[in-house]
Amino acid sequence: MIITQQKDINEIYEMIKDYKKILIAGCDGCCQPPRSINEATVLGQLLELKFKTKGKNLTWRSITVLRQCDDKIAASTIRPFLDDHETILSLACGLGVVMLNKVADKILTYPAQNSQFGGAQNNGENSFIQYCETCGNCMLGMTGGVCPIAGCAKHLSNGPCGGTVNGLCEVGGYKNPCAWIEIYKRLKRFNRLDMFTLYRPARDYRPATSPAYIVINKPYTNEEKITEENK
Amino acid sequence: MASSNVMVIGGGISGIEASLTLADQGYRVLLVEQTSSLGGRMAQLDKTFPTLDCSICILAPKMVESSRHPNIELLAYSEVQQVTGIAGNFKVKVLKKAKYVNWDVCTGCGACSEKCPMKKIPSEFEEGMGNRQAIYIPFPQAVPRKAVIDVEKCLYLTKNACKLCEKECEAGAINWDDKDEVIEYDVASIIVATGFDQLDPSLIDRYHYGEYPNVVNAMQYERLLSASGPTGGELLRPSDKKHARAIAFISCVGSRNEDLCAYCSKFCCMYQTKEGVVTREHAPDTTVTIFFNDIRVIGKNQEEFIERAKEEYGLKYYRGIPGDIRENPDNQNLFVKHANLDTGEVEISEFDLVVLANAVTPRKNARELAQILDIETNGVGFFKTKDSTEDLSSTREGIYVSGSCQSPDDIANSVAKAGGAAALAATHAIPLSDEETRIDLPPLKPISPLDEPRIGVFICRCGINIAGYMDVPELVEYSKTLPHVVYSMENKYSCSQLTQDIIKEKIEELDLNRIVVAACTPRTHEILFQKTIREAGLNEYLFTFVSIRELDSWVHMRDNKRATDKAKDLIRMGIARVQYQRPELKIKGAVVPEALVIGGGITGMSAAIEIATKGFKVHLVEKKDELGGQLNLIYKINFDRIDSKQFLEGKLNEFLSHKSITTYLNSEVVDVKGSIGDFKIKVKNKEKKLDLNVGVIIVATGAHEHEPEGWYHYGEEGLNDKVMTQLELSKNLRENKLKDGETLVFIHCVGSRQPEGGKGVTYCSLICCSESIRHALYVKEKYPNSNIYVLYRDIRVGGDEEQYYWAARENINYLRFNDYPEVIVKNGRLSVTVSDILTQVDLTIDADRVVLSTPLIPNETKSLGELIKCARDQKGFFLEAHVKLRPVDFATDGIYLAGTCHGPKGIADSISQARAAAAHALIPLMSGEVENEPIVSIVNPALCIACQECERVCNFGAIGVNFDNDILVSESNPLLCKGCGDCAAACPAGAIIMSHFADEQLYPMIAEAVRGDYVDERPRIVAFLCNWCSYAGADTCGVSRFQYPTNIRPIRVMCTGRIPKRFILRAFLEGADGVFIGGCHIGDCHYIEGNYDMLQRYHELRDVLEKVGINPERYRLEWISASEGKRFSQVVTEFVEKVKELGPRSDKGDRIINIKEAA
Structure with missing residues (x-):
């Protein structure tokens, strides 16, 4: 899930201060902490108060979208409201903001949030941790399920380095665990230390080149269909 | 064949409580009351101690409930004449006195009384302070509210003249041919709850009661204080109707007096303190002086109440009963001659009014009733029981006694006894069959949310309580102008039977589909009106x-105009809310027919026996390896010196004879899940874990004697047999370890009644004084040459224990101290130094043994409290649902408490409570079904995003994503849901609806709260108050008449956790100048930690408010408890002042912030 943090209310105000009618769109997708309709309502209320301090009236409406990053869902949810609003404020991650700008291309969509990272949720601690950096070349199969790219400060493919003391990493002042020690522990527990001693060649970062673009289930073109039929 | 009928004689609080318990269990109750209304003494009281609840306010709903309970037949204005037969098959002849009014047609309108020429008959209810007519309804809240004619005073019945009432009665209810009637009933058992009378103080001539008009008795004073009393709650003294400014209270008028009442009346000290506190609240410039012998507290939290009375309310206490009262002939003030122990002088002080705490006596006709019932009375005339461990069984099988007719008792004890008596009486009767108990309510009117609301508004005058401080007719006119209001009227007393009938009639006549009642408080009266409208099919x-x-x-007694304006707003808010309310149906669940009792002391065993007697399976869990608890340590019980071992053996035999009881020794409850009707329990002992499934839980975990480490060398080496506690002395006595000729010094209150933060506990342990007297007498008897000194602060014994105290004083030296004595050890000898107050000299006593009276300390309750989610007080005792009226219930349904885990108490009281707890636990067991209020959260699975926020905030495990389902959405368990609404506030997706406190119902209230167009009502503040603490605190504030500015518009929610940010922002957007949130103190939340969730939201929002132009000072979160009425008024006053200072909130934002921005 994408971990987000709401922007400062003044920053949001500065972005949208010239509009009079705004649509505030929450997202029920993976955005965490959850930014659904009630969060959108609270943001609307705050903005209305803010506008009033500048002697302006703001008309707003809060809605929520099942997943803003899906063009079909986003488009169908937003469509009925487009004519009545001058702009959209999105409470999704950056993907949602981009997607709303695409599907509602007559008006601008502004971000109300900063997207932080792709993270996992620890319910017990109410915390979110970045376990994956979406590097495009997964090596978790060799590291017992602990990612050295997201977990190691130096993104080392072969570790640990000399900067670990008592299982803690020198970066950040020996507070965070060394990912490679964790990897060692995991592999040892499953009796797969053979993988620990494997030499891992330098990583190929090309799959993670921005902008990343993947096509899945690409429909057949007419020419391809004819070729297939003729086989 | 046994009958289903149980007769209850006496319609006071004890009789009412016994009747309701039996009726709820499914028996038919015949409730006989000699006057024409229920209520008894409690109805006459102004307030109750120590919480200062308005007495009639908490009693009235019970009176109404018993009059309308389908299983209770009320025989008012009736007397028992004859009882024959045996337990299970009594035949009782009841005399129904001629009323000369046909109650079937009497509406209780009171027109007859107004026209009756006989206007000067002293009213019994007003204790002669006010008058009644010959045709009369005894008091405004009377139930049933019907008139009767006084046959001895009526002009027509005595002199064959008049008949004005007949002309006046439009209903044609007057029936001159009415005759006395005797009806015979078959009953299985009888509960006697006839209450008490009070001694005529004129028997003590030195106080000149009846001669000096300004000497009144305590009950008369209650009436003077009462807002519905003869002076309308003004403290006007009888002689000249002027405000009394200096008032003296005199204790023990006739009580503790060998010639008049040779016993302690027990509750006078407390009610005097209460009357003093209420007096000071009425008029802070009044001085209150109390003359007393010993201040005796008889229950939980009462010691603290007295301390508060002294410190906070400035009541003056003088030890020593005045010898004489003389009237000042000039102004009829009173000169009271009394000792001042501080100066050692006799003083004469002048007072405007003197209040005598006259002794509690048996009813005047107690002896005749005893003869009719063939039961015995004790030496002082109260009904006798078997022995001192038994408060409930009379000397005849099948007849039980409850309340003050057995021994003077306060309300809480009377209620507990009533429950216990009900449990015992039920053993002779068979419950009514389902067929017989079916209630035929009219079918519900189908109401769709689309129907146009048709609202009926009923505005209560509450005598002058409301009408005296605001313009009620204007409110009626105003409410008629509001949308959807079809009908609006005012009522003298909305809680009266008359108004209930009118409401039903109007629903029928005008097809009303929503009802608003503007009156006292929903906390006491909501259910009454809900029942009424249900009876009308709504x-x-x-x-x-x-x-x-x-x-x-x-709370706005000095500003009628603004109070009226505020009432308009409040009514408009109510009307805005009610439109969006929907019909809700009660949630029902089955009850597992088994009970769990935690604690195997005498209390737990007694409770288990009562439940097992009714045929239900009982699981009793005891931590130790034996049953009997503290009884194992005691030698002789009470003054009749029952051998503890033998007594325990008898109880054990009875206990073990019940095959349906399973006992788990050395075991502990380690997990409790579920709710009333279906608790899943895990019990653990050394070997194994065991799962139980029960319907109800009774907690009887008990208490133990405090070991006073650090006091008087206790526990020091070599001194173990020299410095001991009372229980250790008891052990020594059993083992005959004392020698004759020794000097023993008893020191009282070692570790009890200590100041806050002192060495010990703040409360009085209640039972130590009589334990000490008992031991002293026993030692003196067994070892006649011993010297005993008892060093005490106050001697607190109740009832006829007083006589033993006198006996003890004959041969034992009693010395009272203010400063704790010192004990020095020299060469293995003990030497005790004490400063005696009476002789004002320091005495040194060489002692062989020092015996310390130490308090009862509750056994560990924290972990169990967390498991069963029930509250404890700061001292570690479990907290009952209501101090007076629900002493054996927890606030959580299905869990009950009894014995010393509730507060210090003796064996008889513990057993009574155990039986009462059993009786209450038997209600769901016997009906086999429980109902939950439909105030529960409902999840809309289509909107749920499975984020689990609801699960995070729910403290009852009632809601959360169900991982057993294929589709992962949240589910709510309506039987577990307590209705706090925290989840509905936390849900980001708006998927949770809190029924009856839904957004759609609360938003309109927020909007209306700031919409009133009364110009000078600024600042306008929206207040969200949690039902249990702050709303209750606001109620307490109201009941205590603490005044505060009119600016706040309260909105009641069940818990502060229910309040999301959007409510607060909405209030500001609607134009509120301030938002106030009141919740329970951290740690006191009725929903455990709902207030923490509010606290979090509060901080999050506070941080951002400034940025949107709202000074955070306009937004306040306060913790105010139910008892902090005073604080509520202070906090609100202070907040209003603060917001006033900030000025009305303009859209431009607060000035302070603008300055900041400019800088």
């Missing part, structure tokens, strides 16, 4: 209660 939840008394008239 769903209970189509009703809104608007509090215009506690939240308005009583």
